[in-house]
Amino acid sequence: MQKTRISVMGCGWLGFPLAQELVKKGYEVKGSTTTPAKVDVLQTAGIEPFLLSFPENSSETDLQDFLATDVLVFNLPPSRSATDQNSYEQLLQTVLAAAPAALKVIFVSSTSVYPDLNREVKEEDAVASPSAASLMLRCEYLVQQATAQSTVVRFGGLMGGTRHPGRFLAGKTEVPQPNGPVNMIHLADCVGLLLEILQQEKWGFTFNACAPEHPTRQEFYTLAAKGLGLTPPAFALAEEEKYKIINSDFIQQELDYTFLFPDPLQCLFAPNF
Template identity: 45%
Template structure:
C-alpha cells in the first residue's frame, strides 16, 4: 500500500490551463506537483507553491529530472495535447505508452485525461459521449486512441473530459478572424468553454470522485461563427471579417448535459457572446 497522501495531485503539463489549475488546487489545500518541459519555467511553479518537475515525453521515451518523484501522487492529471505533425496518431500513442508504463509502477490510483471535442467528426447535429465515430482530424484520432489506452488499463481508473475550444483571459477570439475575407462555414455553431469553467469542472470531478467516466464540457450556448467572430472583432476594435455564403455548412453541437447532471454543475459562463463584452 502507498503512503502517498490522498490530497496529492500531479499535473502533467502546466501551461495555459494546467498552471492556473495547479494554483487553484494549491489554494484548495492540495499538495500539487507540476511538470514543465524547460528549466526556466520551473521557478514560476515554485513561486506558486507548486512542486516543480521537468518532464519531456517523446516517442523515444521520457526525459525527466525525477519522474518517480513526480508520480508519487494519488491523482494524475494528463494535460498535454498531441503534437502538430503528420504522424500524430502513432507519435502520441508512443508518448502515452511510455507514460502509462511509468504510471503502472507508481501510487497513482486515478487519472484525469484532458481530451478534446475534436474526437467527434462533424455530424451536422449534436454529439454525445456514448457515440463512437471516427474523427476526421489527426489530433482527434490521436486523442481517441489515447483515451482507449488509458480507460482500458486496469492498474488505475481514468476519467476523460473532452473540452470544447478553450477561451478566456488572454485567449479571447477578437484577432482570430479579424480582417479575413470570405471565411467559410459562417453559419456553423461554435463550441467553446471558458478557462474558469474548465478548472471548476476538474475540481468537481476530483471532489466528487467521478472516476471511470467520459464527459463532454462545453458552454450551453452555440452562436454561429459569423455572430461570434464578428462581435469579437468589433469588441476588440479590429476590422470585421466577412463570410462566404455556404450552402452546406458542416458542424457539430457538443452536448454537455451529462457532466452538468452528474456533477450538479451550472456553467459560470454559459453564453460565449456575453463573455465578449466582459473582458474575462
C-alpha cells in the same frame, strides 16, 4: 490525514491555473513544464516543479518521482503534425507504463473526436478504441485500459486568459460555415469542472465539456473581433452545412455544475477575460 497528491502534466494555459487552484484548496501539487524558465514560476506558486521534456530531458527517475502521486491530470495538447502525433501517443504510453497501478487519471481530450454530423452530439457518438482514426480516441482508450479509475474530459474550443477568440479569425476572408454553431468553453469553466471531478471523485466517466449555448460562427467571431478593435472576418456565402453541436448535459447533471459562462457571447464582455 494525508493530503491528496495531484500531479498536473502540462502546466500551460489550463494546467497552471488548475494547479494554482488545487494549491489554494490544500492539495499537494506537482506540476510539469518543458520550459526551464517556468520552474521558478511553479515553485513560487507553491507547486513542486518538474522539468519533463520527452524524450530529450527527462530521466526515468524524474518521471517516477512526478508520478508518485494519487491523481494524474494529463493535460498535454498534441501537435498537428503526423510525426508529433505518433510521439504523443508514445509519450502517453510511456507515462502510463511508468504509473503506479493505483493511480487515478484525468485525461484532457477534445470535442474534435466528433465528426460533423449536422446535429447535436453526445458522449456516446464517439467511442474510444485502439483502431480509431482519431488520435485522441486512441489515447482515451489507452488511458481507460490502463486504469478503471480514469475520467476523460472532452473540451470544446478554448477561450479566456490569453486565448481571446477575437484574434482567431480577425481579418480573414472567405471563412466557411457562417451559420455553423460555435462550441466554446471559458477557462474558468475548464478549471471549475476539473476541480469538481477531483473533489467528487468521479472516476470511470467520459464527459463533454462545452458551454451550453451555441451562437453562430459569424455572430460570435464578428463580435469577438470588434471587441478588440480588429477587422472582423469576412464569411463565405452560405454553403452546404457541416457542423456539430456539443451537448454537455451529462457533465452538468453528474457534477451538479452550473456554467459560469453558459453563453460564449457573454464571455466577450466579461471583466478580466
